[in-house]
Amino acid sequence: AQAFNLNYYELHYEDLVQNPEDELRRLLNFLDLDWDDRCLTFQNTAQPVMTASYDQVKKGLYTSSLKKAIHYPGPYQEMTEAARDMLAKLGYLE
Incomplete structure (x- = not known):
């Protein structure tokens, strides 16, 4: 920013x-x-x-929904792959 x-x-x-x-x-x-x-x-x-x-x-x-979207297949999986570095930096892919 x-x-x-x-x-x-x-x-x-x-x-x-x-x-x-x-x-x-x-x-x-x-x-x-x-x-x-x-x-x-x-x-x-x-x-x-x-x-x-x-x-x-x-x-x-x-x-109860914390970090659940990371494990959804389909479009969410594509978004996860595209944003992998940022998601890891934010602690979502531990």
């Missing part, structure tokens, strides 16, 4: 689901937004969830 002078925030899903409050606080700080305790209970919102992943949103954060 420095080569292009980009300002970005790198967040790993694993870190988010294993330590949500700390990760969300860091993200909101980066975005210059105030903390709101509702960030930790988003699944309890009365607002309608208009997405195909409705069931997942309503479950809240969970760790």
Whole structure:
């Protein structure tokens, strides 16, 4: 990102689901937004969830899917091969 002078925030899903409050606080700080305790209970919102992943949103954060996509065949396997170096660097191919 420095080569292009980009300002970005790198967040790993694993870190988010294993330590949500700390990760969300860091993200909101980066975005210059105030903390709101509702960030930790988003699944309890009365607002309608208009997405195909409705069931997942309503479950809240969970760790049961960690690193599962790496082992799927088909298109995911092609993506894994194409991104092998980056996935290894991020610890997904241990």
